[in-house]
Structure formats: C-alpha cells, structure tokens
Amino acid sequence: MGYTLTEKILREHLADGSYAPGKEIGIKIDQTLTQDATGTMAYLQFESMGLSEIATELSVSYVDHNTIQVGFENADDHAYLESIAKKYGIYFSRPGNGICHQVHLERFARPGKTLLGSDSHTPTAGGVGSIAMGAGGLDVAVAMGGGAYYLTAPQVINVHLTGSLRPWVTAKDVVLKVLKHLTTKGNVGCVCEYTGEGIDNLTVPERATITNMGAETGVTTSIFPSDRQTYKFLEAQGRGDQWVPLAADDDAKYDRTIEIDLSKIEPLAAAPHSPGNIVAVNDLNLPVDQVMIGSCTNSSYVDLMTVARMVKGKTLPAGVSLGIAPGSRQVLNTIAANGALSDLISFGARILESACGFCIGNSMSPRTDSVSVRTSNRNFKGRSGTPSANVYLTSPVVAAAAALTGRLADPRTLNIDFPRVDMPDRFQIDDRMIIPPLPQSERAAIKISRGPNIGEPPVNGPMPEDISGVITIKVGDLVTTDHIMPAGARLKYRSNVPKYSEFVFEPLDREFPSRAQALRNKGSHNIIVAGQSYGQGSSREHAALCPMYLGVKAVLAKSIERIHAANLVNFGIIPFSFADESNYDTLAGGEEIRVSDIRRALQLGDDVVKAMVAGREMLLKMSLSKRQRDILLAGGLLPYTVQGRKGN
Numbered sequence: 001m002g003y004t005l006t007e008k009i010l011r012e013h014l015a016d017g018s019y020a021p022g023k024e025i026g027i028k029i030d031q032t033l034t035q036d037a038t039g040t041m042a043y044l045q046f047e048s049m050g051l052s053e054i055a056t057e058l059s060v061s062y063v064d065h066n067t068i069q070v071g072f073e074n075a076d077d078h079a080y081l082e083s084i085a086k087k088y089g090i091y092f093s094r095p096g097n098g099i100c101h102q103v104h105l106e107r108f109a110r111p112g113k114t115l116l117g118s119d120s121h122t123p124t125a126g127g128v129g130s131i132a133m134g135a136g137g138l139d140v141a142v143a144m145g146g147g148a149y150y151l152t153a154p155q156v157i158n159v160h161l162t163g164s165l166r167p168w169v170t171a172k173d174v175v176l177k178v179l180k181h182l183t184t185k186g187n188v189g190c191v192c193e194y195t196g197e198g199i200d201n202l203t204v205p206e207r208a209t210i211t212n213m214g215a216e217t218g219v220t221t222s223i224f225p226s227d228r229q230t231y232k233f234l235e236a237q238g239r240g241d242q243w244v245p246l247a248a249d250d251d252a253k254y255d256r257t258i259e260i261d262l263s264k265i266e267p268l269a270a271a272p273h274s275p276g277n278i279v280a281v282n283d284l285n286l287p288v289d290q291v292m293i294g295s296c297t298n299s300s301y302v303d304l305m306t307v308a309r310m311v312k313g314k315t316l317p318a319g320v321s322l323g324i325a326p327g328s329r330q331v332l333n334t335i336a337a338n339g340a341l342s343d344l345i346s347f348g349a350r351i352l353e354s355a356c357g358f359c360i361g362n363s364m365s366p367r368t369d370s371v372s373v374r375t376s377n378r379n380f381k382g383r384s385g386t387p388s389a390n391v392y393l394t395s396p397v398v399a400a401a402a403a404l405t406g407r408l409a410d411p412r413t414l415n416i417d418f419p420r421v422d423m424p425d426r427f428q429i430d431d432r433m434i435i436p437p438l439p440q441s442e443r444a445a446i447k448i449s450r451g452p453n454i455g456e457p458p459v460n461g462p463m464p465e466d467i468s469g470v471i472t473i474k475v476g477d478l479v480t481t482d483h484i485m486p487a488g489a490r491l492k493y494r495s496n497v498p499k500y501s502e503f504v505f506e507p508l509d510r511e512f513p514s515r516a517q518a519l520r521n522k523g524s525h526n527i528i529v530a531g532q533s534y535g536q537g538s539s540r541e542h543a544a545l546c547p548m549y550l551g552v553k554a555v556l557a558k559s560i561e562r563i564h565a566a567n568l569v570n571f572g573i574i575p576f577s578f579a580d581e582s583n584y585d586t587l588a589g590g591e592e593i594r595v596s597d598i599r600r601a602l603q604l605g606d607d608v609v610k611a612m613v614a615g616r617e618m619l620l621k622m623s624l625s626k627r628q629r630d631i632l633l634a635g636g637l638l639p640y641t642v643q644g645r646k647g648n
C-alpha cells in the first residue's frame, strides 16, 4: 500500500518511535521560524539550555507582531532578538520586512522539508509542500537545539478538489468551505492533504491561503503536493533550484476524503465570532463600517493587485474606513513600483506597515457595535480590540466590494468584470532586510542586548506528590488562547512573565490573577475547569506559562486543542479530561479538589486517576505518552531537557 505525502515526509524525518497513526513520534526538524511575540521567550529558553549554536538547516527570527512600539518594550525585544540571531547563527528578518509566514513562503520554505514555527499559522508553508507545524516557543527552542519534535502520527484527510474557481470566488472561499465541512473542533491529530485535478490551477500563494487558515480547523497542518505550480513559484522567487517533485502515491490510503467541486463554491464569509461560522455572502446584506485587508492569510501580490484594480479611480464612501497591510516588503515594494499603491491611496485606503497589525488587535480597532470586514483568519470576540464589534472574515475581493459600496454583499452584484491578475514570472527579490547568520568567528564577540523588558523565564519545580487545591476558574466551551492570555495592547509584556501574568483570563474574569496568586501563596494549587476545545487559536505558550507562574497545576477539560495541550505539558500542567463528561456540569468554581499520589500515577503510566471534589469522587483521564509523563514529573520540558543533557 502506498503512502500519503504527509506520511512520506514524516517517515523520512522519523527520529524517534515507529510510525503508526495515533502514536507519538519524534521527527527531525529542518527549519524553524519564530516571530517576536513568541520569539523572545523561545530564545530565552534556548539560552537556558546552554547550547552554543543552532542545529537546524535554517532558523529564521521574524519581527512582525509588535511593531507599534508604544513605550520601550517592543524595541527592547527587537534588539534582544537581533543580538540573539547574530550570536547563534540565525537569520533575522527586520521589522518592516513582512509577516513571518508570507516572508518564509517567499524566501525560505522548501518542498519536502519540515518546518516548526512558534506561531499557529506556520502551516502556510504547506503551500509549497513543506510539513509545516505550529508549536509553543519551547518546542521550537528544543528543535533549534537539534531535539526531535514530538507529535501524534496523524490521520490524513484527503481534500479532493475538482473543477475550477469561478470569477469572484477565490482561495479564501475554498478554505472557508473546508471550515464548513470540518468546523473548528474535533480535528486534533489530523492533517489535510490536498489532491485532485482542481489543484492544478491553484498558484502557491492561493494554496498558502488555504493551508494558512486550515489552522482554524485545529488540524496539525495542511499540505499541497510539489508540482508545476510549485516550480513556477520557486522559479519566480529565484529559487527554482530548490524545487523537487512530491506527491502522494497513487494507491495512498486516506482516513477520510472530502470532495469539493471548486466550480460550485460561492463567495463565503465567516460570521461573528468564529472562523467556523460560515455563511454565503449572498445571504448577507449589511452596512459596513470598516474594511481591513492584509494578514498572513491574504496579503500576497495578487490579492492586493486585485483590490487595487477594483478600486482604481473610485472614492471610498463616507462612513467607511479602509486599512491595507501588505504581507511583505516584497509585496509593498512591487505595488509601489507599478503604481497600484497610488491607486489604493487615491481611493482612500490607509496604508499600514507590512506586519500583523490589525489582525492581532494592536491597531485599527473598529468603533463600538460596528461591522468590520477583514481578510484575516480569526474573528474571535474582542480580537479586533473592540469587544462589541462584529467581524466578518472574507476574501480580498469581497472586502474590496464592501469598501466600494459600504455594504457586505455578493461582489457579483457589482456588475463589473472580475479583474484577473496573474502571478508575475519574477517577483522583486531584495533580501537586504534579512540579516544572514554571522560567520562563526564573529559570533563570540556579540553581546546580547537585554533591556528592562526582558525577564528570565520562570522555571517550575517538579510535580508534587499530590495535587491539592481549588477550582480557581470554571470556563465554558471554545475558550481561545486570546481569552486566556489577551494579545492586542497586552502583547508588549510577552517578555516579562510576572507582568503579563497580571492579565491571565482578563476578558473572562479580571480577578483571576489575584485570586490565583493568593491561593498559590498559601500553598494551594490552582485548577482550571473548561469545556470543549479549550485553548483554540494561537500557539502562544504564555497561555500555559503564565498560569504555571500563578500556580496552576492542572486543567480539567472536555477537550483541549493540540498546541495548547502540548504547551500545558511543556510547563508542567497536567491536561486532564473527564472520564464522564457530564461531571463537568457538577463542578463549580471555588470547590476544593484533590488528586492524591499523582506522581506515582504518572510514574506507573495510569490512564485514569481518582479525584475528590468537595467530598465527591470523580474519575479523570490522562492521555499521555511516557515522554510526556516524564516531562510532567520533571516540572516541564525545560527542566526535563536540562536534566537529560546533564545525564548524558
């Protein structure tokens, strides 16, 4: 029996374990990427491992999230990251050079390679046939040091595409259609592999839009084969020599197949407040206050050129504001050189830096109770910075139509010709804002820059004999990492864990940090109780690290998303699930909870443990590999890794 493309690449990189779907495997990582918001902590942790250089083929440090620089904190972080890159042989993509995923796709991603990134949209590089996964910063730090990355050998879903897209229907609508099929939950441990003749006409940037937002389904990654389109893209980026053909075997067996006829897709939108809340744009007809075009999902050259062609010579209606953030300096410079940027400015667009910006809610928050149409990938409540805003996620052409008319409506009713824009044969290549690794001989002299915003990462002690504490908070279903550790204006405290910890669960319960600290100081453990798909969204390990700092020892949830579950283990917090889900309803915040002999249960490999909750008995499940149990016993991945090195 043949292999899927996913299995082929994973098998080639197998470093630990034997390959069987559902089982934990360790794989060798060829490339890593970090961005500034997760990167400082990743590199602080890398430093505490005491290595002298990186062991990957290529590691890149991007600055794209915190580029607003209100106060000294962001600039301190940037300086730290630049000095670390010089010290350890890492490429450094300077602020303004673009969003990590867009730039990585343009300049570094390669077919058949494994890429681990400290950002959940790392699967963007699946558009060129990489196995590209998001992970917590600590996992990325370990991979940079040459350690294997551990994941569950995935189930592979065949997303079989036929037909071709009609005018006004784009790659964004394809991924929204996939989200309609898969929803945002229940896909942990799966990979989406795209096949079928429908992919032949999809360019790499279009494929990257699809693999990027595949992250919202919760799959480990998404991947396209490496074919003629891949060659065309790499050649246009001056990297044709890095192309290799790659595809699944003809007789590959998939766990599941989803059939999508591209010619039947309509323009779609994700309605508030979830990327899985898919509706046909034709069914909407809403007044719009704000339109934001950009983000790592939709800010390629073709995306922005199409928008520019649509709005050329027109005027932005009163009452609507339009912001555009080109994905990279390459894109921005190209549209500047060919005049399209001027068309956008003339129309009334506010041009923003090539960075995450509005997507992470650090700027351009819309007004109270407004409708904001965005081309990004997440519309969680409050992510825009305005809790009462209604954010709809759409393609750039739907967004441009909304900017033209002030209404979110089907662009086909505009009665204008679809402006078809082709990918150029040669992109504008200028890597001067990417600092390459320094020669080995010059690295020793580099002094690491540490401003007052750079704090030591806290390290946990070993797992205690018993967990004994209180349900410090009980939350519902679909709690995202944005709820646990807010981004936006709070993002600048990422390198300072005690300070950032003051905002844990800020959108849900402002008293949580003080309550948790008071309990921790009394020697009591804090326990979080949650519903389904806890920890959806970003890869930010702070959603585990800061709770750890506040004395959280366990999360007891109906289900936990992949990256977040791994982050919990990495910081010594046990991810429990209910043996009987109906027990969730019986629990209340403030109740005392005790799990006796937890160390012994972890050592023995028990799958089920008994908890006493306010005198009632309850069974809790632990689905953990031997390695994860050892990490928990040690108090987290950092003490586990350091102990391992000392032991060697």
Ligand code: MIC
Pocket: 037, 038, 065, 118, 119, 120, 121, 134, 360, 487, 537, 538, 539, 540
């Ligand atoms: C996001 O889109 O939520 C982020 C900000 O890019 C996060 C990473 C982070 O929190 O720094 C992600 O997607 O992983």
Ligand code: SF4
Pocket: 065, 099, 119, 121, 295, 296, 297, 355, 356, 359, 360, 376, 377
């Ligand atoms: Fe940046 Fe938004 Fe992409 Fe996250 S989703 S990497 S914040 S552009």
